[in-house]
Amino acid sequence: MPVQRAVLLACGSFNPITNMHLRMFGKSIHSSIDRLDSTGRFKVVGGVISPVNDGYKKDGLLAASHRLAMCRASVANSTWIRTDDWELTNPEWQRTVSVLRHVRAQVNEGVSAEDQIRVKLLCGADLLESFATPGLWAVEDLLEIVGEFGIVCITRMPSDPFKFIYESDLLHAHSHNITIVHEHIRNEISSTHIRRHIRRGLSVRYLIPDAALDYIQQNNLYLEAKSQL
Ligand SMILES: Nc1ncnc2c1ncn2[C@@H]1O[C@H](COP(=O)(O)OP(=O)(O)OP(=O)(O)O)[C@@H](O)[C@H]1O
Numbered sequence: 001m002p003v004q005r006a007v008l009l010a011c012g013s014f015n016p017i018t019n020m021h022l023r024m025f026g027k028s029i030h031s032s033i034d035r036l037d038s039t040g041r042f043k044v045v046g047g048v049i050s051p052v053n054d055g056y057k058k059d060g061l062l063a064a065s066h067r068l069a070m071c072r073a074s075v076a077n078s079t080w081i082r083t084d085d086w087e088l089t090n091p092e093w094q095r096t097v098s099v100l101r102h103v104r105a106q107v108n109e110g111v112s113a114e115d116q117i118r119v120k121l122l123c124g125a126d127l128l129e130s131f132a133t134p135g136l137w138a139v140e141d142l143l144e145i146v147g148e149f150g151i152v153c154i155t156r157m158p159s160d161p162f163k164f165i166y167e168s169d170l171l172h173a174h175s176h177n178i179t180i181v182h183e184h185i186r187n188e189i190s191s192t193h194i195r196r197h198i199r200r201g202l203s204v205r206y207l208i209p210d211a212a213l214d215y216i217q218q219n220n221l222y223l224e225a226k227s228q229l
């Protein structure tokens with residue numbers, strides 16, 4: 001079976017981008033070539049980071065311009081990962097399936113039908129598990145994401161993606177389109193921890209890209225106290 005090329009799209013707040021976000025891409029490279037999905041083997045040829053639109057209105061979400069600048073600076077030297085601003089420059093929040101469609105159209109512009117590049121959603125297991133949050137995702141979107149695009153999911157404690165897929169009829173039916181990448185080096189880095197550390201004056205060096213840290217310091221970001229509780 002031919003090896004298909006795939007571009008991986010990571011969606012999220014990136015508030016701020018951390019080394020684990022970048023590691024998700026790094027891990028995915030090694031696992032991709034041997035994996036079978038419904039259309040055959042795939043080889044990761046590119047990575048796209050799409051910071052979420054301000055309209056997502058998540059608590060403590062920093063302005064898109066800052067999150068974008070940190071992501072851009074962090075992958076400036078990468079030969080294969082880039083940041084895409086289509087989602088956050090839109091007037092309003094876009095569903096993830098729309099971002100996937102956008103990237104698919106973009107990477108396949110001028111590409112012949114037989115050489116089409118696949119686009120897959122790259123995520124941590126917590127995002128996969130958010131599929132089960134009532135009212136959060138539309139079922140038809142999930143069907144398209146897992147059925148047409150495919151997912152590369154990195155394990156993240158305490159989520160158990162194997163169990164989650166087993167228990168979901170929808171995901172189980174499309175499990176051939178889901179690549180689970182096991183992260184053996186357990187980590188608890190999250191943007192939440194990073195924001196909390198900065199707020200408390202603790203060092204986050206080596207937990208986030210240097211370029212992101214420089215940007216945070218230059219712009220005095222994440223210093224505001226949240227609440228008294
Ligand atoms: N430590 C990690 N291990 C595996 N996946 C991760 C990790 N950190 C982030 N991700 C994944 O990166 C994507 C974007 O994550 P996001 O920007 O929401 O980061 P986060 O650290 O979960 O944010 P926050 O702490 O602000 O909720 C998601 O798919 C998320 O699961």
Ligand SMILES: O=C(O)c1ccc[n+]([C@@H]2O[C@H](COP(=O)([O-])O)[C@@H](O)[C@H]2O)c1
Pocket residue numbers: 011012013014051052056058094095096097127136137138141
């Ligand atoms: O497409 C959807 O319906 C949908 C529903 C919930 C969340 N998402 C996306 O999932 C990502 C979640 O990011 P976060 O920071 O809340 O972990 C973000 O990119 C959202 O746009 C997408």
